[in-house]
Amino acid sequence: NRKKKRPVRVYMDGCFDMMHYGHCNALRQARGVGDQLIVGVVSDAEITANKGPPVTPLHERMLMVSAVKWVDEVIPDAPYAITEEFMRKLFDEYNIDYIIHGDDPCIMPDGTDAYALAKKAGRYKQIKRTEGVSSTDIVGRMLLCVRERTTSESPSHASLQRQFSSGHSKKYDDGGPRSGTRVSHFLPTSRRIVQFSNEKAAEPNSRIVYIDGAFDLFHAGHVEILRLARGLGDFLLVGIHTDQTVSANRGAHRPIMNLHERSLSVLACRYVDEVIIGAPWEVSKDMITTFNISLVVHGTVAEDDDFEKDYKNELTTPAR
Ligand code: CTP
Incomplete structure (x- = not known):
């Protein structure tokens, strides 16, 4: 007569801008940590304040995350960093057991760690970040492709350029658009x-x-x-x-x-x-x-x- 165990609920947040298979792989791994995966999609305003305006708006990012087969629930307008108040809400309202993020450091503009509170509470778990893909890399490939085709600057070229130079994940800029990231760094296994x-x-x-x-x-x-x-x-x-x-x-x-x-x-x-x-x-x-x-x-x-x-x-x- 074993008591039915409550499912383990895990939370992962992110911007999920220009959704790619690196994001999907993060969601897959997060789902593997528990039984149910709840994903917080960061608001447009919070992304703009922390790393520059997103390319895709919240409703589109929500749609893309909801379409991933490892995702059980989606929370809109999540904060960029886990605050004390939001963490309480996750534990008490959403019954979250663990908060999960990729193993890249997530440092706020003021130098603090976005997951410090979750770590202190002993509720933080990490998954492996996927090598060879990032929004920055994809924007680089798109810019290169636009450059290959035209010399006159089109409006969307300019907006991509702006997005690219707004500090979007500079930490993973492996060569940048100037060196031409047309070649994918992804090694399919x-x-x-x-x-x-x-x-x-x-x-x-x-x-x-x-x-x-x-x-x-x-x-x-x-x-x-x-x-x-x-x-x-x-x-x-x-x-x-x-x-x-x-x-x-x-x-x-x-x-x-x-x-x-x-x-x-x-x-x-x-x-x-x-x-x-x-x-x-x-x-x-x-x-x-x-x-x-x-x-x-x-x-x-x-x-x-x-x-x-x-x-x-x-x-x-x-x-x-
Ligand atoms: N992530 C990952 N592998 C990648 C890109 C993202 O595992 N190649 C993970 C992040 O660690 C995070 C989640 O996906 O846990 C959501 O990522 P997001 O907030 O969109 O952040 P970025 O790290 O900025 O992703 P990108 O640079 O591709 O925009």
């Missing part, structure tokens, strides 16, 4: 892909939906289209186009994120069951048979050239 994968394969009679695309710089429009696609069946298989295919269709400057990076971002999404890492441009009869695909859908994601996302979340079923 089979273990990482397994960690991000779902264990369950499709049931013999399930309705398998297939959608393909570049899924470069994974954003809210992608999440929405995947949610809609998943709703049309019981299993969502996502084909991620190779870097060569993306370049051939979108220009030599794309993709910004390489095939493996794009695959991890898609795999972390709760609506996705499986991915094909390097899908062909054409969906062949062979593929439909091999993967037992019931429905091929196509999302109309219109992105303009300057990374401003303007997406129509329409779902069409092309006769391919």
